[in-house]
Amino acid sequence: MIKTVVAAPAIVALGAAVTLLSHQLMAETEVNAQDAYLDSEKSVLEQAAKQRIGSFAKELGGTLKTALADGGFPHGVSMCKEKAPGIAAALSTDGWHVGRTSLKIRNSSNAPDSWEKAVLEGFEQQKADGAAFSSLVHSEIVEQDGKRTYRYMQAIRAGEFCLSCHGASVDPSLVEKIKSEYPSDQATGFAAGDIRGAFTITKSL
Numbered sequence: 001m002i003k004t005v006v007a008a009p010a011i012v013a014l015g016a017a018v019t020l021l022s023h024q025l026m027a028e029t030e031v032n033a034q035d036a037y038l039d040s041e042k043s044v045l046e047q048a049a050k051q052r053i054g055s056f057a058k059e060l061g062g063t064l065k066t067a068l069a070d071g072g073f074p075h076g077v078s079m080c081k082e083k084a085p086g087i088a089a090a091l092s093t094d095g096w097h098v099g100r101t102s103l104k105i106r107n108s109s110n111a112p113d114s115w116e117k118a119v120l121e122g123f124e125q126q127k128a129d130g131a132a133f134s135s136l137v138h139s140e141i142v143e144q145d146g147k148r149t150y151r152y153m154q155a156i157r158a159g160e161f162c163l164s165c166h167g168a169s170v171d172p173s174l175v176e177k178i179k180s181e182y183p184s185d186q187a188t189g190f191a192a193g194d195i196r197g198a199f200t201i202t203k204s205l
């Protein structure tokens with residue numbers, strides 16, 4: 001008799017503890033499942049983003065090479081101006097928006113928004129801290145204009161070849177050409193290995 005009196009509250013307490021624990025486990029499992037779902041959603045989106053960026057980079061590079069072969073660097077500037085926005089637009093389909101941006105821009109319509117600016121500043125910091133260039137990527141699902149939106153950025157390295165038009169000692173006649181096309185150009189003074197800017201891509205989900 002005494003035994004059951006003592007045991008009953010203990011059993012109730014044990015029962016409550018088990019219930020609590022199982023709820024906690026269930027909640028954790030739910031959070032883990034949600035995390036796993038988000039991770040896989042993000043990795044699918046990242047693959048798609050990288051693919052579009054690959055096509056963008058390839059087309060830009062091809063256009064630039066043809067232009068340089070046809071008429072040298074000044075012609076390259078004209079062709080970049082004429083073709084780059086159209087190439088980006090042609091790849092901005094199915095809810096995706098493809099572009100390039102930088103902390104020092106040539107074309108003012110490539111100016112970073114506040115999210116992009118923060119990511120670019122983050123890349124500069126990571127690079128200064130010794131991060132490998134290939135690790136300068138960032139993706140996030142954010143709320144934008146009331147819509148769930150996937151955003152991805154990938155840093156673009158200034159190579160030796162880019163410096164003819166973006167370096168510290170651009171040929172004076174080319175500077176003149178650039179200034180005539182882009183009066184408020186900020187995109188010179190780069191050195192090889194610098195972060196020239198980034199590919200930036202969004203998709204509303």
Ligand code: HEC
Pocket residue numbers: 073074075076077078080081082084085100101102104105106107108110156157158159161162163164165166187196197198
């Ligand atoms: C022939 C000159 C020329 C060369 C060479 C060149 N660029 Fe550019 N770059 C331009 C012009 C012109 C624009 C502006 C294009 C536009 O109007 O969208 C530009 C724009 C950019 C932008 C977009 C951001 C902004 O400032 O508007 C990035 C990023 C960029 N260039 C990176 C590079 C990289 C990386 C290389 C080397 C692989 C390179 N460029 C080589 C002329 C050049």
